[in-house]
Amino acid sequence: MAAKTGPSEYTYDIFLSFRGEDTRKIFTTRLYSALVDAGFGTFIDDNGIERGEDIKSELIRAIHHSRGSIVVLSKNYANSGWCLDELVMIVENKKSKGHVILPVFYHVTKSDVGCQMGSFAEAFAVYEKRCLEENDELKRSEWLSQIQKWRDALTHVAALGGMNFTLQDEDEDEDEDDDEYATGFIQKTVQVIEDKLNRAVLPGAHEFVGISSRVKEINAWLHNGSSEVGILVLCGIGGIGKTTIAKFVYNLNYELFETSSFLADIRETFEKPNGLLTLQRDLLTDIRGEQIGVDNVREGSVAIKAALEQKRTLLVLDDVDQVNQLDAILGMRNWLIPGSRIIITTRNKSLLKPNEVYKVHTIEPLDxxxxxxxxxxxxxxxxxxxxxxxxxxxxxxxxxxxxxxxxxxxxxxxxxxxxxxxxxxxxxxxxIPPNKIQELLRISYSSLPDEHDKVLFLHIACFFVDKNKDYIVNILDECGFHTMVGIQNLINRCLLTIDFHLNLLRMHQSLRDMGREVVRQESPRRPEARSRLCHYRDSLNVLKFKTGTEATRGLILDMLFESRNNGTRSDGNDSTNLSYINLETDAFKEMKNLELLQLDYVHLSGSFKHLPKNLKWFRWHGFSLNSIPDNFPMDELIALDMSKSRLVRFSKQTKIARFMKILDLSHSLLLVNTPEFSGFPNLESVILRGCINLSDVHKSLGYLNRLLLLDLHDCKSLSKLPKTTVLLKHLHTLVISGCTNLHHLPADMNKMTSLKVLNADGIAKSNFLITQEDDIGSSDFCGVRSLMLSKPTKAPHVSSWASLPNSLISLSLSNCNLTEDTFPNDIGNFTSLKELNLSRNPLRSLPHFVSKLSRLHTLQLESCLRLRSLLGLPDIKSLVVSDCKVLKTITHVSTSSKLHYISDTNCSNLIEIQGLFYLEPLNKFPVEMLNNLGFFEMELFNEVEVNFQDGIRFSTRKRPLQLLYEFGIFSASMPGKHIPDWFSYKFVGSSFSFIVPYSISDIQIQGLNLSFVYAVSNSISNNDETWLPENKLFIKISNRTKKSQWIYYPTCFGIPELPESDHLLWLSHWTFRNEVENGNEVDISIITGDNFVVKECGISFMYHEQEEDIQNKYLSWKEVIGGDLTSFRLSTGSYYLCRTSFLRVYEEEEVTRPDDWTMTKWGRRLFDGSIDLFKEMQFMNRMGRNTRSCSFP
Incomplete structure (x- = not known):
């Protein structure tokens, strides 16, 4: 019985595509009747309807609203443009949403159809003759494109296989044998299409949301041409769409394999009685096409092995959870013949063995x-x-x-x-999340192999989402967890991820809610009996009514969070505006097993002796007392976080916390001095940033032998560090940025050989002066006064940085009033230095020592307002020169620079970055060179100014005509309403296609001149102030022959103005090297913002001899078409040539996904809806490329 779809999803089950004069009488009409009798809603073109737009739109709707199509390919099928257009739409529907196709080869062969032979060749000869006879270039190009679409569709359908219908006599006057054959064939056709539709479980139209972009990479893997047996693992949390995507990919591709099988719900089936045997039988039925009786698992394995060895197979194993499940079904990988593919969906990344060759594809959330x-x-x-x-x-x-x-x-x-x-x-x-979600998401939790990982998951879900990984490991290791091992297990199960950039543990909110719901279900009506309390109301009631028990291991009560939800304002340092609720310390009296406690902005009264003695982690933001009470429990504490407290001094008496590793008192604005540290022998991190009244750091700091981090950022009242600081032999990071009153640093810091990171931003250089007369040995604080030496005004002075350890990897000296003469010669001895920040200093040029830093890979020079040039940069990877407003030129020491990220926004005078772009007024270039580029009579425009949009400076202003060079492309914008006469070919509109002509002397093409006229759109009014953001101009060139594509957004281009200069002419010269050759089919489209309209285009061709005179200075650059454009390659294989940074605003605002509708809309218009912008950013990050270096509209 046919499975039909509801009216809200599809109007028809089957669309019949056929050539009426060939097949209607003997075959198609009878096939239609048989399909209807079998219960299939079937669309057939009524030949009585008059041809025109009505029937055309009806056909389009019918195809889009049908689950599948039967295409009857007969001898005269290709003679009908209508039939071929139908076929193109049918194939596009298959590619976009899994539309099922069953080809019927009616008295023709697959070769006739796929290779366009026989009658199909004759039909296309007629079409191509008509194309050649067309005088209108635009119409000829459109014909050429349409013919190719028809050919591609026929080739695609032929590759699907299908059913062959052949009578002894092709006449419509059939005999009895022919009738019997046709009847049997039609019955078989109905059975085949029913099987295909039942196998292709197609969701409703709304279920396709976001799916096309997510299957593109998977389809590319399926069709990569490899003869190996490929395995793809689709990973992701429950409910993210792994099964839906796997089904979609299966529906699109199963017909391309000799046999196929989709085994759903393997985990669930496997757990049932005889579950493995059931799966084996299902697999055998699929790949053999008939019911196979096997009585035991061993017999099933033998039969599966025999079946898989015979045919190229597509196998999908859905929801695999255990290694033995996979092994039992597949046995050995070499059962499958070359070219076979296996797709596995799982929550468990660690499923496959390390020595297996496989590809892992993580399913991303919807945007x-x-x-x-x-x-x-x-x-x-x-x-x-x-x-x-x-x-x-x-x-x-x-x-x-x-x-x-x-x-x-x-x-x-x-x-x-x-x-x-x-x-x-x-x-x-x-x-309370919905039960259905919890049931599904809880599977991943329930399947964790041991109790350790389950408890760890619940701890993280309740207390530590979005916290620093190392911070969490420090705390939970002391709570008895094997935290790193457990975290990796949770990652493998898709229950947890790590933000490697920020080193934070991330958990999907639905998974976090699921974990908290697991805890709630421990005791739905008695919160005090739960192991963890993390909901505000539950925690407050347990403490308010003093019902706590020994069951609770962790508790969170955040009054500031709740006050924000209720509309109360507070900056965190002033808790006077918070709703006051009186809680007493004896509420914790019975909570003897409490280890994790967060009491943000909670006021407690009573004796602190009642607080639990076993606390490992205590976070109390907004602590309201001016010192910590003597009976405050610290014996077992690993981490104490009292940020934004009202502490004036830490404690009246020396506190003992022998296990404490982390002490955070940051932003305690009243704090004057630190604790005496002798009672904290195991401290690893001391965080005091933002303690603006801190004036004294206790000398016992120097005896913290395990200290790794000392953060004193913005401790503005601190004038010195204790002399003992140099005794910190394991200190890795020292932050003194913003300590503007710091006059002295301890001597002999060069002995701190473990120090890797020093941040000293905003420290005035005058505080560190040392002269030749200074007795370096006479002062305990003189050694590092040479940190920042000013240029001597009299006799030569001592100029040495010898006091700093040469172990430094990262050094930040932003806003320290440094000039290029400040730096002594021996700074180049810091051979380990990888990151250097000299931003906001009055530098005029690159300090000489920088070129000597052999390991440097990141240099920051942001807002150096006097910086004019950067000549001879070392071979760095990242450069930041934003807001260097007088910077003109950047060059490299090496011609093969590895620089792959540069931030150069608001550099208003920058005209050249060697190897990236060059921009200068047109009149600065020799006339001969411009002529060689095909730019003639440019001297007529010497005095002309045009309003330019400048992507480097993010500004629009009037300037003399500019010539831009980047990516091997020269371009200029100038006034003009018509394509110049020297262009060989002209086209109306913004898109056109052509075949590159052969030159008379058979010389290969080397370059292409492209021009177009664009104007202000009629929809833009003279006083419209909203149009400026839509100043977008893209040039898309596709070489269909070589299947390559470049999408170019010029760094600088002219803006038509209202009312006087409403038309502009864009001239360009493209150097293609071997990427475009004679005889290639090429498409060009100019895509503009809503503000512009393209009127006409022109092209002419430059051949090798003409190109030889173009300056080698430019042709030697690497990032050009035909060169190394790896950094600009999209996951689709196209190249997006763009140097501007539209994503800057999102990065500054820390938005994780580009959700702005305008950007998404532009991506769809420019890339034909074929890419997801956020996915492309992730792809570039995976490829080691920063998204700012290649931005999206």
């Missing part, structure tokens, strides 16, 4: 637009929220974090509910 669309389908029955529901929808989207399952479940729970019901449900959801 904002996709999330909103999917949620809206389920909540509103359309792809966008109803009026007045947008804010509520945003609330849901924010909490679902792109998890499809969560969006569907919550959306469905809100469907057809009133606004009042919405508010009620959302409040409930905030505290």
């Amino acid at each position: 904002y637009d996709e999330s909103l669309q999917l949620f809206s389908w389920h909540a509103f029955g359309q792809d966008y929220p109803f009026e007045h529901y947008m804010d509520f929808s945003d609330w849901v989207i924010e909490r679902c974090y792109g998890l499809p399952l969560v969006l569907k479940v919550i959306g469905s729970s809100l469907f057809r509910k009133s606004l009042h019901v919405w508010i009620s449900i959302l409040r409930k959801l905030e505290e």
Whole structure:
């Protein structure tokens, strides 16, 4: 019985595509009747309907709203442009959403169709003749493009295989045998299409949200041409869409393999009685095409091995959870023949053995637009929220974090509910997640192999999400956990991730909520009986009513967070505005097993002797007392965090905390002195940043033999460090930035050979002067006064940095009033230095020592307002020169620079970065050179100015005509309403196609001159102030023959102005090297913002002899077309040639996904909807490229 779809999803099951004059009488009409009789909703073109736009639009709708198509390919099929257009749409639907296709080869062969032979060759000969006879270049190009689409569609369909219909006599006057053959064939066709539709479990239209971009890389892997047996592991948390994506990919590709199988729910089936045998039988039925009876697992393995050895197979194993599941089904990998593919979905990354060759693909969450669309389908029955529901929808989207399952479940729970019901449900959801979500997500938790990892997961979910990994490891190791091993296990199960850039533990909010729900279910009605308390109301009630028990191991109560939710304002240092609730210390009396405690901005009264003695982690932001009481429990503490406290001094008596590793008193604005540290022998981190009244650091600091981090950032009242600081033999990081009153540093810091990072921003150089007359040995504080030496005004003075350890890897001296003459010769001896920050200093040029730093890879010179040039940069990877407003030129010591990231925004005078771009007024270039580029009569424009958009400076201003060189492309913008006469070919509009002509002497093409006229759009008014952000101009060139594509956004281009200069002419010369050759088919499109419209285009070709005179200075650059453009390659294989940084605003605001609708819309317009911008940023990061170096619109 046919499985049909509901009317809300698809209108038809099957679309019939055929050539009526060939097949209607004997075959197609009977096939249609058989399909209808079998229960399939089938669309057939009524030949009685008059051809025109109505039937065309009806056909388009029918194809898009059908689950699949039967394409009857007959001898005259290709004679019909209508049929071929239908076929193109059918194939596109298959590629975009898994539309099922069954080809029927009706008296033709697969070769006839796929290679366009026989009658198909004759049909295309007619089309191509018509194309050659077309005089209009634009129409000829359109014909050429359409013909190629037809050919591609036929080739694709032929490759799918299908069914062959052949009668002895092709006449419509059939005999009895022919009738019997046709009847049997039609019955078989119905069975095959039913099987295909049943195997291709297609979701509704709304289920395709975001799926196309997520399967592109998987499809590329499937079709990479490798003869090996490929294994792809799709990883991700429960509910993120692994199975949906696997099904979609399977539906798209199973017909390309000789046999295939999709084994769903392996984990669940495996746990049932005879589950493994059931899976073996299902697999055998799929790959053999018939029911196979096997009585035991061993027999099943033998049969599977025999079946897999015979055919090229696509095998999908869904929800695999254990290694033995995989081994039992597959046995040995070499059972499969070359070219076979296996796709596995799992929550467990560690499933495969280390010596296996496989590819891991992590499924990413939906972005904002996709999330909103999917949620809206389920909540509103359309792809966008109803009026007045947008804010509520945003609330849901924010909490679902792109998890499809969560969006569907919550959306469905809100469907057809009133606004009042919405508010009620959302409040409930905030505290108790829906059961369906929990059941699915809890599988990953329940499947953890031991209790250790389960308890660790719950600890992290309740207390440590988005916390520093090392910080967490320090604390939980002392709580009896094998934390690093456990974290890796959780990562393997997709329950946890690490933000390696910030070293933070991340957990999907739905997983965090699931973990907290597991804890809530320990005792739903008695919070005091739970192991952890992390919900505000539960924690407050347990403490308020003093019902605590020994069951609780951790508790959080954050009054500041709650006050923010209630609209109360507080800056964190002033808690007077917080709602006051009197809690007493004896509320903790019975909580003897409490190890983890957070009491942010909580006021406690009573004796602190009642606090638990076994506390390992105590966070008390906004601690309100001016010193820590004597009976404060610290015996077992590993970490004490009293940031933003009202402490004036740490304690009246020396405290003993022999296990403490982390002490954080940051932003305690009243703190005057530090504790006496002798009672803290194991401290590893002392954090005092922002303690603006701190004036004394106790000398016992120097006896902390395990101290790794000392952070004194912005301790503005501190005038000196204790002499004993130099005794810190293991200190790794010292931060004294912003200590503006610091006059002395201890001598002999060069003995601190473990010091790797020194941040000393904002320390005035006058505080560190040393002269030749100074007796270096006479002062305990003179050694590092040479840290920043000013230029001597009289006799030569001592100029040495010998007091700093040469172990430094990172040195930051921003805003220290340094000039290039400040630095002594021996600073070049810091051979270990990798990162150097000299930003906000009055430098005029590159300090001489920088070129001697052989290991340097990052140099920051931001806001050096006097910096004019950077000549002879060492071979660094990253350079920051933003806001260097008089900087003109940047060159490298090496011609093969490894520089792959540069931040150069607001460099208003920068004209050249060697190897990246060169920009100068047009009249500065020799006329002969311009002529060689195909730029003629440029001297006529010497006095002309044009309004330019400048991507380097992020500004728009009038300037003389500029010539820009980057990526092997010369370009200029100038006034003009027509393409110059010297261009050989002209086209109307913004897109055109052509075949590169052969030269008379058979010389290869080397360059291309491209020009177009663009103007202000009619939709822009003279006083419209909103149009400036839409000043976008992209040139997309595709070489269809070589399957290569470049999308270019010029760093600088002219802006048409209203009303006087509303037309501009863009001239360019492209050097392609061997990337474009004679005879290649090329498409060019000019894509503009809403403000511009392209009127006409022109091209002419430059051949090798003409190119030889162009200056070698430019042709020697590496990042050019035909050179090394690795840094600009998209995951799709195209090259996005762009140096500006549209993502700057997002990076500054720390937004993790580019959710702005305009950017998303632009990505779809420019890339034909084929890429996800956030995915591309992640791809570039994986490839070792910073997203700022290649930005998206």
